[in-house]
Amino acid sequence: MKTLSVIKFGGSLTKNPAAQNKFLKELAVVAKKENIILVHGGGPEINALLEKFEIKSKFVNGLRYTDAAALEVVELALSGKVNRALTTGLIKNKVNAVGISGKDGASVICKQKKELGCVGEPVKVNKKLIEVLTKAGFLPVIASIAADKAGNILNVNADSLATAIAVAFKAHRLIFLTDVAGVLDKNKKTIKQIKVKNINALINDKTITGGMIPKIKGCASAVKSGVKEVLIIDGVKGILKIQGTIIKK
Numbered sequence: 416m417k418t419l420s421v422i423k424f425g426g427s428l429t430k431n432p433a434a435q436n437k438f439l440k441e442l443a444v445v446a447k448k449e450n451i452i453l454v455h456g457g458g459p460e461i462n463a464l465l466e467k468f469e470i471k472s473k474f475v476n477g478l479r480y481t482d483a484a485a486l487e488v489v490e491l492a493l494s495g496k497v498n499r500a501l502t503t504g505l506i507k508n509k510v511n512a513v514g515i516s517g518k519d520g521a522s523v524i525c526k527q528k529k530e531l532g533c534v535g536e537p538v539k540v541n542k543k544l545i546e547v548l549t550k551a552g553f554l555p556v557i558a559s560i561a562a563d564k565a566g567n568i569l570n571v572n573a574d575s576l577a578t579a580i581a582v583a584f585k586a587h588r589l590i591f592l593t594d595v596a597g598v599l600d601k602n603k604k605t606i607k608q609i610k611v612k613n614i615n616a617l618i619n620d621k622t623i624t625g626g627m628i629p630k631i632k633g634c635a636s637a638v639k640s641g642v643k644e645v646l647i648i649d650g651v652k653g654i655l656k657i658q659g660t661i662i663k664k
């Protein structure tokens with residue numbers, strides 16, 4: 416039986432068309448040998464569209480405070496732009512990709528983090544739709560938009576969404592591709608391996624900040640839930656020759 420990898424493509428990489436194209440080509444190779452669920456963010460696309468619409472946004476511990484006006488723009492950027500681009504790119508590389516978001520098929524149910532406005536934290540994954548797609552040979556490409564149990568749309572950090580999906584599907588691997596060479600220490604050198612018990616210290620001493628916080632927290636919960644290989648890797652180097660940080664028990 417093929418193993419399952421959940422791969423999260425960081426929005427940071429959408430700024431680098433060469434890296435994005437390389438990723439799509441390499442994913443086409445990997446998808447022949449493994450089942451893949453692709454989850455993506457799109458921070459820079461969201462920022463660019465918010466600027467166009469003159470809507471201000473701010474980040475709290477790596478999560479965007481999202482009011483109702485910003486939410487519309489977030490969905491437009493994630494589902495309308497980034498999801499379309501990745502799905503089209505995969506189809507061009509002969510991969511049977513299908514673009515959805517976490518809200519489709521009520522796949523990911525969230526609890527609203529009211530202090531952040533229209534932001535959700537995944538609390539439940541309904542596997543049906545994603546399973547139907549993977550079993551029929553499609554590769555799901557999932558934008559980090561989801562809904563609460565009443566169907567209200569919420570902005571979800573893509574790292575948290577990828578983690579929830581990896582845990583629910585008991586994935587063998589969870590890989591976060593980003594625009595840096597893994598988790599860096601204070602001298603900007605890649606930390607090759609991090610133990611879960613050391614993660615809080617790295618956050619508290621501010622080695623890990625901003626967008627790396629939801630990623631490393633996702634890694635910790637995936638490792639604790641039994642995902643065997645959890646990695647934060649250099650998205651520019653790609654997924655065939657993996658370079659970055661492995662997170663272990």
Ligand SMILES: Nc1ncnc2c1ncn2[C@@H]1O[C@H](COP(=O)(O)OP(=O)(O)O)[C@@H](O)[C@H]1O
Pocket residue numbers: 424425426427428456457458592593594595597598599600622623624625626627628
């Ligand atoms: N210790 C760290 N090592 C590497 N990157 C870090 C660290 N702390 C904070 N960061 C920041 O996290 C960013 C990656 O997170 P983010 O911008 O959300 O990327 P993505 O869109 O790939 O999820 C890096 O570009 C870097 O600015």
Ligand SMILES: CC(=O)N[C@@H](CCC(=O)OP(=O)(O)O)C(=O)O
Pocket residue numbers: 424425426427455456457458459461477478479489534535559570571572573574626
């Ligand atoms: C709540 C929250 O912060 N949502 C994120 C969703 C996109 C994302 O996670 O994109 P990256 O992969 O670029 O980080 C945001 O609004 O930026």
